[in-house]
Amino acid sequence: MSLLNRLGLSVPLIQAPMAGVSTPELAAAVSEQGALGSIGVGATDANGARAMIEATRARTNKAFNVNLFVHGAATADAVREAAWLDWLTPVFAEFEARPPSALRTIYKSLSDDPDMVTMLLEMAPRVVSFHFGLPSFEIIAALHDRDIVLMATATNLDEARAIEDAGIDVIVAQGIEAGGHRGMFDPVAADDALGTIALTRLLVLETKRPVIAAGGIMDGAGIAAVLDLGAVAAQLGTAFIACPESAADDGYRAALTGPGAHHTSLTSLISGRPARALANRFTGLAAAIGNRRPPDYPIAYDVGKALNAAAKAKGEYGFGAQWAGQGAPLARAMPAAELVQLLRTELQRCRNAV
Template sequence: MSPLDRLGLSIPLIQAPMAGVSTPGMAANVSNAGALGSIAVGATDASGARAMIDAVRAGTDRPFNVNLFVHASPVADAVREAAWLDALQPLFTTYGAQPPSRLRTIYRSFADDPEMLAMLLDAAPPVISFHFGLPSAAAVAALKDRGILLIATATGLAEATAIAAAGIDLVVAQGFEEGGHRSMFDPDAADDELGTLAVTRLLVREGKLPVIAAGGIMDGAGIAAALALGAVAAQLGTAFIACPESAASFSYKERLFGSAAHHTTMTRLISGRPARVLANRFSALEAEIGERRPPDYPIAYDAGKALHAAASAAGEHDFGAHWAGQGAPLARAMPAAELVRTLTAELARVRTG
């Protein structure tokens, strides 16, 4: 029996936690429809996270997931950061703006945030998931003592082994097809770029935890395929971007249904970590930037957000962090609960032949 079974889901589906896209309303509606809704609080502080958790609870009495970033503390490098801003200066000038005078660490890692841990121990959401790494053994033990189900994401067997050793309950097998940030514990390490099929099957066969498959899954047939590989559930993110509850901008959703959806690409220029994005002017900078390396995540993201804001103010929306997986052309625009019901019906049709 998988630990996921204790949540009483009517479909083995998790709506991926997407910072800047998933909202408390989306999470509540997904959970009410029988799947596991998620919010991402890595881009806010303990107070903001508490407000989001309260908002989800106001909309549902069903289980939901709270996702945290556990990235390594960034190393500030004034020379490298100044060089990065110099490289971006011509773009800022094009849009009549100046780059920031200095770059900030805009997101605090959960590993460095005792206030967030204290809040979560008090709020005790049903499920907590980790991205980019793992918290301390003491934090894991404290959260488990509160009866919280814990999930962490792996891109390969070594990370999955570390996740199991840490006492986490389930592992997300993140395929290279997935949209948004790669969850590699070390973003500078070589990436084997395992696809969803391969990494899911590898972790099912060689790992020690129940596996949730993620990456490129957009419909009931994809969920069925993940289950056939031995996964206990599938996690879908890009499929929910076009929902009305999504916080994605109009231009983001518009691009999701345009030609860019057929040309997603990996880039680390936007945030400082590798992430899959709808091909846009930011990802196209790879050819121009050459070997120049952006600052550490999330310091580089401060520059990326500033450039996007400057371009948007001038009417250019093609520098956004439009994260999306390779299944983007399969996206559908419908309310989150309706999407869950559609996925449930599609999965049932596959299962019954």
């Protein structure tokens, strides 16, 4: 049985699980239209994740995806963290604030969160996906025993082969164009920076798992293009940020329609891991970073969030984690259901034109 049939999808489309932006309302609206909605729970604990799953189920009985982070353990470095805080102190002072006195590891990896695993096994969402790496074989087997479809992100062939060897059902091919965090298993390893087209075709030919293409896809023509490469579906994230159901704040939405949308960049400044964001005041700090290195993910995110909060309190939205892909200028603001319907129409038009 194909992936689409197994999940009851009538549109080969997955809404990307953007932690902090995707909401139960957004995921449910997408799923109700025959695509696969997603919620990102990597930035919350088991209780918060349970609440998001319950809220999504209250709005739809269709399949949706629950995405989790499986990052390696952060290495605390007091000297490096103190230097990072000192560097950012003048920026905080601009907003009459001070940085935190110390930094915390604010997110748990699924590999270190037995409560999250227990919750997933109890709630048994139809789809669970992994970003930044893979959990243990024991966790994978337990989730499969609950008849959960498993997906994981790959940015290169080696990661895709590891996903296949682990028994994961579906590979998400994340091209360099994609917004948000790179799904690299090792954030300090050399990145071949493969684009969505090259990576998708490579994984279709070199692996035996269904491949979902992600990165820079914003409309039906983009979906049609990756389907022609052999992908079974396309994953779109930036396309849904402007939907009213997303949790993007007013500054994020305004930035998406501004000049920064044409100049996205990969940065580790905000969270400690490479992530593609709209050009804003935070990403602009890269010009003065010198040889400094941010603390490990997610330790760096602790001060990044504090700086954003201090700036927003003074009316400055340029220090948010405004994740977006290279297709950002093509974003269209409309309700999620309407966007899925439009994408379906555009895809069908492309197919009819062949």
